[in-house]
Amino acid sequence: MEETLREVADEGRVKDAVLIAGPTASGKSALALEVAERFGGVIVNTDSMQGYSILNVLTARPAPADLARVPHFLYGHVHPSTAYSTGAWLRDVERLIDEGALAGRPPVFVGGTGLYFRALAEGISAMPDIPAHIRDRWRHELVERGAPRLHRELMHRDSATAMLLRPSDGQRIARALEVLDASGRSIRSWQAERGRPLIDRASAHFFVIEPDRDALTQRINRRFDAMIDQGAMEEVRQILALHLDPALPAVKAIGVRELQSVLAGEMEAEKAMEMAKIATRQYAKRQSTWFRNQFGEEWRRLSPGEDMATIIRMSIEKRNR
Structure with a gap:
C-alpha cells in the first residue's frame, strides 16, 4: 500500500x-x-x-x-x-x-x-489563477463596451490571439484579456504548454x-x-x-x-x-x-x-x- x-x-x-x-x-x-x-x-x-x-x-x-x-x-x-x-x-x-x-x-x-x-x-494546458478584480473588470468591460470593441483592444495587445477569435465571441475575448493582465503572457503561450x-x-x-x-x-x-x-x-x-x-x-x-x-x-x-x-x-x-x-x-x-x-x-x- x-x-x-x-x-x-x-x-x-x-x-x-x-x-x-x-x-x-x-x-x-x-x-x-x-x-x-x-x-x-x-x-x-x-x-x-x-x-x-x-x-x-x-x-x-x-x-x-x-x-x-x-x-x-x-x-x-x-x-x-x-x-x-x-x-x-x-x-x-x-x-x-x-x-x-x-x-x-x-x-x-x-x-x-x-x-x-x-x-x-x-x-x-495550465492556466494562471485570475484574481477576482481582474476577472470582474473584464466581465464589466464586456457588458459596457461590447465584444467588438474589446476585440479591437485585444488586436492591439495580442494580435495573434485576436486573429483567431471572432469579434463577436465576447467570452473568449474577455478570457484572453484577463489572462494577459493576470500573467503578462498571451493565452496562446499558456495553451502551448500541454499538461x-x-x-x-x-x-x-x-x-x-x-x-x-x-x-x-x-x-x-x-x-x-x-x-x-x-x-x-x-x-x-x-x-x-x-x-x-x-x-x-x-x-x-x-x-x-x-x-x-x-x-x-x-x-x-x-x-x-x-x-x-x-x-x-x-x-x-x-x-x-x-x-x-x-x-x-x-x-x-x-x-x-x-x-x-x-x-x-x-x-x-x-x-x-
Whole structure:
C-alpha cells in the first residue's frame, strides 16, 4: 500500500482507472456504483453540474444512501457563485491524488462532461489563477463596451490571439484579456504548454453509454417529474435567494430558469416542466453527439440490451489476470 501511495504521488498518475461517460439520465451513476462496489473502488464525479452545492436534485446527484455505499468525491463541493472550470476540476482531482484518496482502490470516474474526460486522459494546458478584480473588470468591460470593441483592444495587445477569435465571441475575448493582465503572457503561450494525463491510459478502462433515444426520453421525463416531488422547486428558491449573476453556470442549470418563471408567476408549472424536459432531451442529444465524434477507438460503446456491469467487470478482471 505504501508503495502504491508513493507511486501515485511521484508520478501524478492514476492506474487502473475506470471511465464511464454517458448522456444525462442514461443510468451511468448506478452503473458506476455497481462497479465500484464490486471492486472496492471509489467514485469521482466527472460532471460539471453535479459539483455545485444546493442543486442536489436538479443535477441528479446520487442520493445520500448511494453516497454512503462507497466513497464519492467532488460532489456538491463548489458554491453556485463560482464559475467552476475544467482546469479547476482537474486541480481538484490532482489534490485527491496528492492526498492519497485514490490510491490502492480503483477510481471510477463517472459523468457527462466530455471535456473533463478529455482533460483527465490527455491533459490540458495550465492556466494562471485570475484574481477576482481582474476577472470582474473584464466581465464589466464586456457588458459596457461590447465584444467588438474589446476585440479591437485585444488586436492591439495580442494580435495573434485576436486573429483567431471572432469579434463577436465576447467570452473568449474577455478570457484572453484577463489572462494577459493576470500573467503578462498571451493565452496562446499558456495553451502551448500541454499538461500531462492524470491517468495511466495503458491500464485504464474506457466506456461510454449509448442509450436508446426513445427509452432515454422516457427516463428524462419520469426523472424530472420525480425531481419536482423531491424538492427541485425549493432548490431554485435557494439559488434565487443568493442573487447570483444569471450568466453563472449553476444559474444556467437546466430547470433553474424554468422553475424560476413559475415562482415569479410568469409561467404555469406544467408548461415550465415541459420546457425543462425538452431542454434536457436536447442536452442529452448534444452530449451523445460529442461523445460519438470526440471519443476514439479506445472507448467501448455500451448499447441497450447489454449487461453493462458484466462487460465492465470482465474487462477489469481480464486486465488483472
